[in-house]
Amino acid sequence: MTTREKIPEERSVTIRQEVLRVLEDAELTVGELSKIIGKSEQELYDHLAHLRGAKSLIIIPAQCLACGFIFRNREKVKKPGKCPKCKDTHISQPMFTAARR
Numbered sequence: 571m572t573t574r575e576k577i578p579e580e581r582s583v584t585i586r587q588e589v590l591r592v593l594e595d596a597e598l599t600v601g602e603l604s605k606i607i608g609k610s611e612q613e614l615y616d617h618l619a620h621l622r623g624a625k626s627l628i629i630i631p632a633q634c635l636a637c638g639f640i641f642r643n644r645e646k647v648k649k650p651g652k653c654p655k656c657k658d659t660h661i662s663q664p665m666f667t668a669a670r671r
């Protein structure tokens with residue numbers, strides 16, 4: 571028997587709706603979103619990964635601040651560690667926003 575409870579799906583859906591609602595009015599990094607929603611960045615990454623399937627979520631990709639390389643095809647929503655082109659680690663945070671329905 572395990573006492574560990576899963577997050578109810580209903581609650582996750584509510585948080586995702588809240589995330590989209592906040593993003594409809596702003597362009598934010600996960601850190602900023604975390605302060606507004608009051609959830610950890612790790613939890614928000616999970617919700618954002620789910621929301622990537624939603625048409626309304628828009629991800630502004632991370633960019634290398636040294637050479638300008640844009641991480642367009644990145645599968646994950648997290649900030650990349652270093653630039654594959656110039657190996658620099660000064661990389662801008664990806665930003666998230668949402669289209670109004």
Ligand SMILES: [Zn+2]
Pocket residue numbers: 634635636637638639653654655656657658
């Ligand atoms: Zn670079």
